[in-house]
Amino acid sequence: MMKQLNKIPALQDGAQVVIIGGGIIGCSTAYHLTKMGWKDVVIVEKGELTSGSTWHAAGLVGQLRSERNITRMLQYSVSLYDQLETETGLATGWKMSGCLHLASTRERMYELKKGATTARSFGLEMQIISPGEAHDLCPIISLDNIIGAAFMPTDGQADPAGITQALAKGARNRGAKIYEHTLVTGFEFDNNRVSAVQTDRGNIKCEILVNCTGIWGYQVGKMLGVNTPVVPFQHQFLVTEAIEGLPPNLPTIRDKDSLLYYKEEVGGLVMGGYERNGIPWGVDGVPDDFTSQLLDADFDHFQQLSEPAMQRTPCLAEAGISRLVNGPEGFTPDGDAIMGPAPELENVFVALGFNAFGIAAGGGAGRMMAEWIIEGEPSLDIWPLDIRRFGPYHRSRAYNVERTREVYGKHYTIHWPHEEHRSARGIRRSPLYFPLKENGAVYGAKYGWERANWFAPQGTAPEDELTFEIPNWFEHVAAEHQNARENVVLIDQSSFCKFEVEGPGALAFLNRLSANQIDRPVGKVTYTQMCNERGTIECDLTVGRLANDRFMLVVGTAFGQRAMWWLNHHLPAHGSVSIREMTSAYAVINVIGPKSRELLQSLTNSDISNAGFPFSTCKNLAVGHAPVMSFRLSYVGELGYELYIPMEFAVYVYESLWAAGQDFGVKNAGYRAIASMHLEKGYADWGSELTPEYTPFDAGLGFCVALDKDDFIGKKALARIKSEGPKWKLCTLTIDAGRPLMLQGSAPVISNAEVLGVTASCGYGHTLKKNICYAYIPTEKDDPAKGFEIESYQEVYPANLEPGRVLYDPERKKILV
Ligand SMILES: Cc1cc2nc3c(=O)[nH]c(=O)nc-3n(C[C@H](O)[C@H](O)[C@H](O)COP(=O)(O)OP(=O)(O)OC[C@H]3O[C@@H](n4cnc5c(N)ncnc54)[C@H](O)[C@@H]3O)c2cc1C
Numbered sequence: 135m136m137k138q139l140n141k142i143p144a145l146q147d148g149a150q151v152v153i154i155g156g157g158i159i160g161c162s163t164a165y166h167l168t169k170m171g172w173k174d175v176v177i178v179e180k181g182e183l184t185s186g187s188t189w190h191a192a193g194l195v196g197q198l199r200s201e202r203n204i205t206r207m208l209q210y211s212v213s214l215y216d217q218l219e220t221e222t223g224l225a226t227g228w229k230m231s232g233c234l235h236l237a238s239t240r241e242r243m244y245e246l247k248k249g250a251t252t253a254r255s256f257g258l259e260m261q262i263i264s265p266g267e268a269h270d271l272c273p274i275i276s277l278d279n280i281i282g283a284a285f286m287p288t289d290g291q292a293d294p295a296g297i298t299q300a301l302a303k304g305a306r307n308r309g310a311k312i313y314e315h316t317l318v319t320g321f322e323f324d325n326n327r328v329s330a331v332q333t334d335r336g337n338i339k340c341e342i343l344v345n346c347t348g349i350w351g352y353q354v355g356k357m358l359g360v361n362t363p364v365v366p367f368q369h370q371f372l373v374t375e376a377i378e379g380l381p382p383n384l385p386t387i388r389d390k391d392s393l394l395y396y397k398e399e400v401g402g403l404v405m406g407g408y409e410r411n412g413i414p415w416g417v418d419g420v421p422d423d424f425t426s427q428l429l430d431a432d433f434d435h436f437q438q439l440s441e442p443a444m445q446r447t448p449c450l451a452e453a454g455i456s457r458l459v460n461g462p463e464g465f466t467p468d469g470d471a472i473m474g475p476a477p478e479l480e481n482v483f484v485a486l487g488f489n490a491f492g493i494a495a496g497g498g499a500g501r502m503m504a505e506w507i508i509e510g511e512p513s514l515d516i517w518p519l520d521i522r523r524f525g526p527y528h529r530s531r532a533y534n535v536e537r538t539r540e541v542y543g544k545h546y547t548i549h550w551p552h553e554e555h556r557s558a559r560g561i562r563r564s565p566l567y568f569p570l571k572e573n574g575a576v577y578g579a580k581y582g583w584e585r586a587n588w589f590a591p592q593g594t595a596p597e598d599e600l601t602f603e604i605p606n607w608f609e610h611v612a613a614e615h616q617n618a619r620e621n622v623v624l625i626d627q628s629s630f631c632k633f634e635v636e637g638p639g640a641l642a643f644l645n646r647l648s649a650n651q652i653d654r655p656v657g658k659v660t661y662t663q664m665c666n667e668r669g670t671i672e673c674d675l676t677v678g679r680l681a682n683d684r685f686m687l688v689v690g691t692a693f694g695q696r697a698m699w700w701l702n703h704h705l706p707a708h709g710s711v712s713i714r715e716m717t718s719a720y721a722v723i724n725v726i727g728p729k730s731r732e733l734l735q736s737l738t739n740s741d742i743s744n745a746g747f748p749f750s751t752c753k754n755l756a757v758g759h760a761p762v763m764s765f766r767l768s769y770v771g772e773l774g775y776e777l778y779i780p781m782e783f784a785v786y787v788y789e790s791l792w793a794a795g796q797d798f799g800v801k802n803a804g805y806r807a808i809a810s811m812h813l814e815k816g817y818a819d820w821g822s823e824l825t826p827e828y829t830p831f832d833a834g835l836g837f838c839v840a841l842d843k844d845d846f847i848g849k850k851a852l853a854r855i856k857s858e859g860p861k862w863k864l865c866t867l868t869i870d871a872g873r874p875l876m877l878q879g880s881a882p883v884i885s886n887a888e889v890l891g892v893t894a895s896c897g898y899g900h901t902l903k904k905n906i907c908y909a910y911i912p913t914e915k916d917d918p919a920k921g922f923e924i925e926s927y928q929e930v931y932p933a934n935l936e937p938g939r940v941l942y943d944p945e946r947k948k949i950l951v
Contacts, residue, residue: 180422183302218300251881380401471491565784574590628784690820751765863911
């Protein structure tokens with residue numbers, strides 16, 4: 135070791151970017167930062183390059199993921215790996231062998247067809263093939279139970295260490311410095327920034343820090359004060375000796391119904407998989423000296439994979455076993471990687487927790503990180519991987535371990551539409567949780583909250599049936615929807631994220647961030663987006679002006695952390711504005727439907743008529759004996775009132791509304807009824823339609839852009855886009871299939887055999903009795919006279935491009951009464 139250390143160059147004093155971790159992700163980040171022109175980049179690695187999870191990865195490079203943009207990120211990895219050896223002169227072991235996906239069940243075929251349909255939307259080839267064709271491609275498989283298959287010809291396999299060394303060489307060639315055998319032990323802080331990295335070989339100053347420490351991410355995060363919910367799990371694969379007659383050009387194989395994957399390696403097979411009962415390891419901290427090491431092979435635990443594997447590939451039974459590799463890998467509570475700007479600090483980024491797809495993701499993830507650091511945003515909207523998706527409840531290690539265990543076990547199981555997780559549930563409950571449960575609420579979880587998805591009438595089991603076809607709750611949601619359109623419903627929306635922004639600088643601050651005009655009279659509620667300098671959407675929210683210098687901001691359930699980050703990131707330094715999160719202070723009951731006014735009026739002396747309480751305003755009311763602040767808004771296209779109720783009054787208000795509501799036909803409604811009504815009304819949501827890829831003009835929200843007000847973030851770009859005309863248009867398409875369709879997400883929208891875009895929100899409008907989808911379409915192709923089609927699970931349906939986005943009550947007669 136002494137000899138080795140003598141060779142290590144002395145640590146430099148400082149660098150523009152310091153990356154901790156010399157695995158594939160750290161090296162790819164350095165490669166792409168230098169490729170984009172930033173030279174002053176340093177990697178600090180406690181062992182040698184690749185000595186964490188990277189060196190022992192199996193090396194399968196698959197591209198298909200359930201999220202479209204993540205598949206595109208992986209598609210970029212493949213294009214990079216295809217030329218990396220030529221660029222750097224280092225062997226990468228990259229082989230575009232293709233990947234064969236097997237299906238033993240009808241539901242798996244649905245998934246494969248969905249994958250093939252999604253892949254087609256951006257030109258990635260994936261063929262659905264017969265069992266016989268699968269056997270031709272891969273003669274070592276037994277076709278027992280196989281009902282179909284898919285082949286992705288551009289997938290492949292690589293030598294993980296080779297790819298990483300090549301990325302490192304590319305980075306070094308352009309100026310990056312790599313310090314191995316240098317352990318990061320702590321940090322120096324300057325206010326909300328990391329100013330220097332402390333190592334066992336001295337300190338190094340930095341302007342930007344990137345945490346790429348894989349399974350060590352949690353503990354390095356702890357040193358930084360950044361919550362990084364990565365959980366190491368054991369992961370095993372078997373390596374055989376050479377198998378006689380094994381075809382050299384064997385594709386990689388995924389037999390997810392048997393929980394297995396395979397690849398060819400030096401004439402033998404590598405076989406691994408994802409057992410249902412994964413084993414966490416080192417959850418309280420991984421030793422710093424765990425370098426280039428493996429865990430003890432656990433043959434007993436692996437038996438649940440090796441037995442089905444011997445049936446699928448009988449040649450395994452005869453093969454000599456070379457070794458069983460047991461290496462830890464970083465998994466996460468939702469099965470996606472953790473990337474992006476750490477919300478707790480101003481100059482720290484994170485890229486780790488790759489859930490056993492770090493080799494496949496490596497190239498693309500490094501590029502996304504470099505774009506994030508240099509340009510402020512990655513070129514693809516990868517919100518599902520964004521660290522800001524985690525909430526305060528992810529600070530619990532117990533929660534993260536429990537949920538990650540379930541998600542690890544589901545790595546290869548069918549991903550059902552509307553599937554909810556079962557572990558670590560019930561942690562955030564509204565005061566109405568039990569009253570609603572007594573009334574049949576069937577809960578789903580979002581951002582830790584239990585939210586009623588639908589209500590099972592008496593005699594109906596309060597459970598979701600998992601299916602790709604019409605589910606058991608469909609008719610019950612239809613009844614809730616109908617009651618909202620005809621009478622009145624109560625919806626518990628307590629999970630909304632709420633912030634109070636206050637102070638002498640509050641108005642100027644919010645007006646600088648918002649595209650809409652916030653300077654309106656006290657009592658006004660404004661719907662607005664907050665955009666970045668490119669004019670694309672960062673947040674979508676309503677802002678109620680409670681006093682001259684006090685505002686209430688309401689954001690969708692899962693986007694609180696992201697909104698808070700955006701607000702904090704732009705907060706003026708002089709202390710004239712304060713922000714308080716109020717989510718836990720107020721329960722929210724939405725009283726909505728044509729009879730909502732009569733119902734609410736029966737419990738309050740305040741004037742809540744259209745004249746006394748107009749649409750898009752807020753007002754303090756006494757509801758019975760409870761103080762309530764109400765926003766008169768509509769989330770579903772009916773007359774309605776959102777009641778913001780101090781938590782301790784919530785049950786009382788609900789009981790009062792329920793009792794009084796019996797005369798008005800009141801019923802409960804859940805989030806699936808909201809989704810159906812929302813679609814009919816043409817409303818868009820952040821994360822589905824409203825994302826940093828699109829501007830308010832693209833989304834049909836030009837009425838929210840006040841170009842006549844003083845400077846605001848994104849104004850220049852939005853003014854230009856308005857004068858040139860937006861390139862995209864968020865459209866509504868309907869399918870008259872004569873029956874409800876359960877359409878897949880991100881389904882290609884086709885016209886004249888050209889894929890114009892993909893669907894965003896999709897569902898069934900129970901009032902209109904139509905299948906409804908939103909999709910962004912290039913504006914020059916927005917011609918309802920042309921024929922359109924939507925492809926879902928490889929079925930092609932003729933679709934109508936609706937002339938307007940709003941199908942239900944476009945004149946807003948139901949709301950403005
Ligand atoms: C058995 C197994 C099979 C796999 N098979 C595949 C596969 O087929 N395909 C695929 O895509 N993925 C696969 N993976 C996943 C893949 O290996 C990982 O996702 C990937 O290697 C993660 O890379 P990384 O750079 O994030 O982490 P790592 O490679 O672990 O790099 C993190 C680095 O940070 C360093 N570090 C940590 N703490 C400090 C500190 N305090 N100071 C300095 N340095 C520090 C570590 O030494 C380490 O080198 C597999 C994983 C396992 C375990």
